[in-house]
Amino acid sequence: MTQRVRVAVLAGGPSAEHEVSLQSARAVLDALPKDLYEPVPVIIDRQGRWPVELRGDLADVVFPVLHGPFGEDGVIQGHLETLGIPYVGCGVLASAVGMDKVAMRRAFLAEDIPVTPHVWFTGHEWRSTTDHWALVKSLDWPMYVKPVSMGSSIGISRVTSMEELRAGVELALSYDRAVIVEQGVSARELICGVLGGYDDAEASVPGELIVPDDWLDYEAKYLSPAEIATIPAVLPERVAEEVRELSLRAYRAIGGYGLARADFLYEQDTGRLYMLEINTMPGFTSRSVYARAWGASGVSYPDLLRRLIDLAFARSGA
Incomplete structure (x- = not known):
């Protein structure tokens, strides 16, 4: 019998997105194909304390479903680089730029990607x-x-x-x-998933967020039972293709690797698209629009996890 790959799923951490991270980790742990992978949950507490020391003899690859500061800003990625352990997702630079909304917009503007004033x-x-x-x-x-x-x-x-x-x-x-x-602009909010390496990334079908009361807050995203997205979005093919193209351009602009979710504002009256932001570790909860966008594009959730882990090994040369 082939030995299963040990996957350390990092979650929690000291950021304000601690609870969201735990939800994402539960979904990843439940969906990892057990015939291929041995899940190793590593839950970091709110003070940043680790339950175990992360070493190569604990895990073959790390899946850091840590959102926000500490987990999505390059800090944990730099730590994993020093340990020499393959990990899922963007590297240090792309994570840092993708977390900083000012640096991110500077990168977009340098590549002529439209953003709101x-x-x-x-x-x-x-x-x-x-x-x-x-x-x-x-x-x-x-x-x-x-x-x-x-x-x-x-x-x-x-x-x-x-x-x-x-x-x-x-x-x-x-x-x-x-x-x-x-x-603020009067616009529809669109999302698009990006999956792949530096030079071979693909974009999913776009989705549309269902936005109550002018914007989608934390409670609507994670606590409300109401539907939060229409996937695929009902869009003219020209707009859908432009969303996919801009998503890949934004991914390249920050040096993305592995995955990202691109968020847009679409002014239907003028036909204008504005890049809102790119998230280098989007939510992986059961309601995740990133996973659902890829599901609508023909990539199941377990297959998505498998592809991300394969990309982690490919980057490390393992």
Whole structure:
């Protein structure tokens, strides 16, 4: 009998996305084909303490389903690089750029990928002035206020007045040292999965998020039983193809490897597409739009996990 590959599934961690990570890990652990893989759960607590020391004799490959800071920003990827253990997903640079909404937009703009108007500033800049309007005056209401480095809609506010803006910025600064403020647009929210290596990545069919009350917050994404996406999205073929093409361009712009989920805003009246962001470790819960997009593209969840693990070994040369 062929020896099974030991897969350490990393989850938890000290970020605000700890619970989301645990949900993702449960789904991965349950779906790994047991005839091929031996799952090794490694749950990091909220203080960042590991239950075991990660070594080559514990696992053959690591599947880090860690979302947000510590797990999706290049920190854990750098640690795994130093250990010399193959791991699933983007490397250090792509993870860091994909986590930082300012650096990410700079990478997109350098490759002529359209983004919505936005500004950013540090907590020091915000608290050093009483003229807060001066920091956002290039934008119109409504605006979206976000921590620069956070995911899962945590710390985000939709604002339509200076009073709401001030509250939104303070909320965002409770999660990060810097804030990005984006111009709100009336648009449909689309997603597209990317899977593959540096030069052979593929894009899934696009999906559309079902957005209640102007935006999809943390509760709607992870706690509500309501449906959150239509997959495939009902789009003109031209738009669907442009979504796939821009997804691959964004993936290359950050140096992606393994997987990513590209998020878009689609102005139906004008036909314009705006790149919202690219997530280098999207949710892997049972409701994951990334997995569902690939399912609609002919790749089952177990096959998706298998392909990601194969990519991890391919990058390491193992």
